[in-house]
Amino acid sequence: MVTIKDVAKEAGVSVATVSRVLNDNGYVGADTREKVMEAISKLNYSPNEVARSLYKRESRLIGLLLPDITNPFFPQLARGVEDEAAREGFRLLLGNSDEKAKKEQEYIQTFLQNNVVGVISATNRADDGIYEPLSIPLVLMDRTSGAYPSVYADGREGGRLAAKALVERGAKKITLIKGPAHVKPAMERFQGALEVLGAAEVDFSVLSTDSYTFDAAKGWAEELFRVHPDTDGVIASNDIVGIAILHEALRLGKRIPADVQVVGYDDIPQSSLAYPPLSTIRQPAYDMGREAAKLLIRLIKKQSITETAVELPVAFIDRQTTRGGTHDEES
């Protein structure tokens, strides 16, 4: 294995000089730097990251904590984080918390034990004290809290857009699906929708749900049309629930969107492939991931940041489950 000593010998400089070049600290003349870089390249030397991390007290690792990578909203976020992190030479330690405090704490602990230099977390527990002992940068993603820098989408506006879409398209008996109470973004979009429905001349009902899983979604969909058979517009808590409702409405022989209009939330990749393609509120998941990584890396590098709360815009995507939607699918 090639060592730093071999590089120093090849370049005709001291080990300390090679170290200064590698760690980019202390003065090294341009000629010397070039000689060292040539020696590194020639010998195909790769510094041991672990030794380096112990020496510098820092690694190139970022901890990424998600509720559950099998929820189709999160892979896009994870990809965004990873692509940006990789571009800057950082790698990801991945954890799924299942939104359980104990798992969240355990992961934070092992992230620290592995000397991560920063953490990105999609947590609903930013204010529960779990993150207080962290002495390294933390960025909240898809979540916000006054206490930490965060990157999130405008959930309240998303809820408003969903409700406006149905009201403007003539729905008169709307069912608003309320997502899990402990999931903050779910509550924000719910409040936004409630605000618009409360001010509009429509009847509406609220159906409370406590999870986003596929299996549960089928159950809510059945309950919805049993309890509110004359519903002509549904604001779903997310796309999974929206697709389950679509499916149940079709099974009951309802025409979409003539009898029932449905608006989802998230714009997961599957939504444009639903039948009919689901109208929804698009959250920029991939961009959220990239922006969270960008912000975290700026914090890790102690670069100046102009905003600590990065709010990304949402948009109504008018497909075929709302009246007057495009029949040619945008991509």
Add this chain to the structure above:
Amino acid sequence: MVTIKDVAKEAGVSVATVSRVLNDNGYVGADTREKVMEAISKLNYSPNEVARSLYKRESRLIGLLLPDITNPFFPQLARGVEDEAAREGFRLLLGNSDEKAKKEQEYIQTFLQNNVVGVISATNRADDGIYEPLSIPLVLMDRTSGAYPSVYADGREGGRLAAKALVERGAKKITLIKGPAHVKPAMERFQGALEVLGAAEVDFSVLSTDSYTFDAAKGWAEELFRVHPDTDGVIASNDIVGIAILHEALRLGKRIPADVQVVGYDDIPQSSLAYPPLSTIRQPAYDMGREAAKLLIRLIKKQSITETAVELPVAFIDRQTTRGGTHDEES
């Protein structure tokens, strides 16, 4: 910060004794061990994993290399790996290769720089030399190769089951979608289907495709019914493509499954929520992830293993896109 010295002092033993307890090597009496464990617990001491990894020349990190976490088949695999790894106290470094050799090599390199103790890879390049320099255990997942231990599903049988399902259900003009040629499992299921179709009394056509992305799938679906308008059975290369075909068939006014039967592949979570729910070949993705992690950890711990090629079974899931499927959905 609590150090190993504090633990030694609290327990009234030497630092070397605490180290022996922590690393589980050398003789330590039961009483002494208990005193040390109590001191660790009382002081809430957590050994620095990085220092430990440098000292022991090993970490608790596993590198997981996937083609793309945003392909809905892979999150289940990743969860399976993570759940089993976490159970055994290991953490995951995650990389997406996009099936590009350069990215794959870069990730393997940085995994090594971070002292991972093992690698799980869903790669099509196991025999290209990328993995030869690895001196740590490697397990292939969702892929197999004579050269390395592997955990995979029986793709050839999956292809056979899909073709048999359509032949037995009376399809006479079948289109077989051939997945990307460089993806080995895609070729195995294709060969399996071909074997059955070749021996059956049916007409069939093959449509070659070169990716699994959602956007591309829509294009293949349109092409299929343009080129083969009388197709009455489709064996899709995966569920994404299957759902796109379903969608296009419905758009063209075809009845499912009376006019066209469709069988997907994978049984991603979205398939049971398709309209109509997609009949498919189930791959045990989560179990594959768990088994891959189990096998890797046994190799890391130098425990004996009985098989180095773990083949998991696949099953035909008879939903509503094939004739005679259940109308009550299994969960």
